[in-house]
Amino acid sequence: MFQPLLTKNFHYGRPASLKEYEAAGGYEGLRAALKMTPDDVIKAVIDSGLRGRGGAGFPTGRKWSLTDRKSPGQRYFIVNADEMEPGTFKDRFLMERDPHQVIEGLLISGYATDAGKGYIFIRYEYTEAARALETAVQEAKGAGFIGKNILGSGFSMEISVHRSAGRYECGEETALMNALEGKRANPRSKPPYPASKGFRMRPTTINNAETVADVPHIIKMGGSAWKTLAAYEGGAGTKLYGISGRVKNPGLFELPTGTPLKEIIETHGGGMQDGYSFKACLPGGASTPIITPNNLNVPMDFDTVSKIGSRMGTGCVTVFDDTCCIVRAMINNLLFFTRESCGWCTPCRDGLPFVYDILQRIEAGVAEMDELNVLDENCETIYSNSFCAFAPGAVDPVRSMLRLFKDEVEEHIKLKRCPCLN
Numbered sequence: 001m002f003q004p005l006l007t008k009n010f011h012y013g014r015p016a017s018l019k020e021y022e023a024a025g026g027y028e029g030l031r032a033a034l035k036m037t038p039d040d041v042i043k044a045v046i047d048s049g050l051r052g053r054g055g056a057g058f059p060t061g062r063k064w065s066l067t068d069r070k071s072p073g074q075r076y077f078i079v080n081a082d083e084m085e086p087g088t089f090k091d092r093f094l095m096e097r098d099p100h101q102v103i104e105g106l107l108i109s110g111y112a113t114d115a116g117k118g119y120i121f122i123r124y125e126y127t128e129a130a131r132a133l134e135t136a137v138q139e140a141k142g143a144g145f146i147g148k149n150i151l152g153s154g155f156s157m158e159i160s161v162h163r164s165a166g167r168y169e170c171g172e173e174t175a176l177m178n179a180l181e182g183k184r185a186n187p188r189s190k191p192p193y194p195a196s197k198g199f200r201m202r203p204t205t206i207n208n209a210e211t212v213a214d215v216p217h218i219i220k221m222g223g224s225a226w227k228t229l230a231a232y233e234g235g236a237g238t239k240l241y242g243i244s245g246r247v248k249n250p251g252l253f254e255l256p257t258g259t260p261l262k263e264i265i266e267t268h269g270g271g272m273q274d275g276y277s278f279k280a281c282l283p284g285g286a287s288t289p290i291i292t293p294n295n296l297n298v299p300m301d302f303d304t305v306s307k308i309g310s311r312m313g314t315g316c317v318t319v320f321d322d323t324c325c326i327v328r329a330m331i332n333n334l335l336f337f338t339r340e341s342c343g344w345c346t347p348c349r350d351g352l353p354f355v356y357d358i359l360q361r362i363e364a365g366v367a368e369m370d371e372l373n374v375l376d377e378n379c380e381t382i383y384s385n386s387f388c389a390f391a392p393g394a395v396d397p398v399r400s401m402l403r404l405f406k407d408e409v410e411e412h413i414k415l416k417r418c419p420c421l422n
């Protein structure tokens, strides 16, 4: 029987207090980690096979081992809780329901990477989660988990909750560091990588909130044991999957990593609402390519979803029914990305409004058939020439629409109106 780890304290329906968190085994991971060497903590995370839950799936233990832990001076660990990806709401629940779990994860992560200062960079609109974290930081300080010489180990760490000024680009790790420094939130060139020159040009490690919340469980269970919780041999641990859109039971579910997409939608999401059938979905946020019914059995994990031409992203699935116009859905996506572009590079700043405009022309029935080639070429140019991963994520779903729904898009142009409207 599957035992949830990340969501086990969610039943309170409010932030679990320090007392409740500790009663459920909280801070035991920190106690255990502080008795290990930082190298052994990193090894446990490498053994666990944990991959970053922010979207890209970079191996967490490997990232930590790349951090410059030798040069003298301050090091930082940042929890990325910006979560502005449309359709994604997993980190919000983690922080609202069990804030100590994120804090414990940050403390262990800071210990492993020798970071004396930790930040939780949280989305502007997440006021409830920010309040829960701020209260939990005070509770943890009072109990001696945060501050000088934590539990007599000699390791010291301070933690601050930083509320973002509010921009999707602030979630990109280098733009986030600029934002945290009080500068314009544009991405930085890499190299130098944050591992050597990050926040305030000091060695910095940055991980998603869910990634960090996994760490106490990995330390308590042991990396290899945590790894085996996955639903298939290539996966690792558990994962928070979200479902929204035209399903009966939208919500957030902790499941073994690699649970098939079909099972997430039908068993946990309750299947499609009565009278509607599944048309397509975005598997992990608005920046992930569309998946169609023939690939519904795909295990939801990074490599498996990549193999079918999409990306798992955040693992929060947006489901479209058979009445959904795919051109309209992409217009909706592009409206978000066009508004949110930070404006730093030309392909993103000027290219995305151009893509948005062609999509609108198709919907309005005024586009010519050869504009599909222009759309395709522009998406390709934007994808290959922009400064950071923002714009590739913005055009990737549009490119998948041109691949998977070519007939439907051409029908719009031929009919000179949206065929989905009767």
Ligand SMILES: Cc1cc2nc3c(=O)[nH]c(=O)nc-3n(C[C@H](O)[C@H](O)[C@H](O)COP(=O)(O)O)c2cc1C
Pocket (backbone or CB within 6 Å): 051, 052, 053, 054, 055, 056, 057, 058, 080, 081, 082, 083, 084, 085, 168, 169, 170, 171, 172, 173, 174, 206, 207, 208, 209, 211, 212, 388, 389, 390
């Ligand atoms: C435009 C953009 C927005 C992003 N937003 C987030 C975010 O809100 N949360 C997040 O964890 N990662 C986000 N990322 C990914 C981060 O740059 C980074 O890869 C991640 O925080 C690393 O953590 P992880 O290895 O634990 O996934 C974003 C990336 C881009 C390009």
